[in-house]
Amino acid sequence: LCEGHNLQLQNYLRSQTQNVKSYDLISETASYLEALYREIDPTNIDIAIQVFITLTEYCQGPCTENQYALIRTKLCESTNHILQQ
Numbered sequence: 001l002c003e004g005h006n007l008q009l010q011n012y013l014r015s016q017t018q019n020v021k022s023y024d025l026i027s028e029t030a031s032y033l034e035a036l037y038r039e040i041d042p043t044n045i046d047i048a049i050q051v052f053i054t055l056t057e058y059c060q061g062p063c064t065e066n067q068y069a070l071i072r073t074k075l076c077e078s079t080n081h082i083l084q085q
Contacts, residue, residue, distance in 0.1 A: 005061035013058060014069055026058050026066050030073035037078045040085070048082070 013025045033051045040048050055075070058066045 005063070007061055007063055010058060010061065010063040010066055014066055024069060026055075026069040027073050029054055029058070030070055030075045030078070034074050034078045037082050040082065 014027075015024065016022045029051060033048065033055070036044065036048055036051070055070065059070065
């Protein structure tokens with residue numbers, strides 16, 4: 001959905017203003033990585049890699065609002081833990 005740095009779709013993944021309920025998929029993806037990083041092993045490393053690729057696509061362009069959304073998560077802590085392993 002974000003390929004080609006489509007700013008409108010990148011923003012939509014963070015906030016669906018026309019829906020009854022909005023889901024911040026940017027922060028939820030970072031939360032998924034936070035839950036996953038303690039359990040990364042050879043059987044799920046590909047999932048962790050895909051999460052990083054997805055987070056990158058969310059922010060490229062740049063999409064500053066998605067970058068700010070990620071700053072408010074524990075993404076840096078999760079990433080530091082993964083890199084220390």
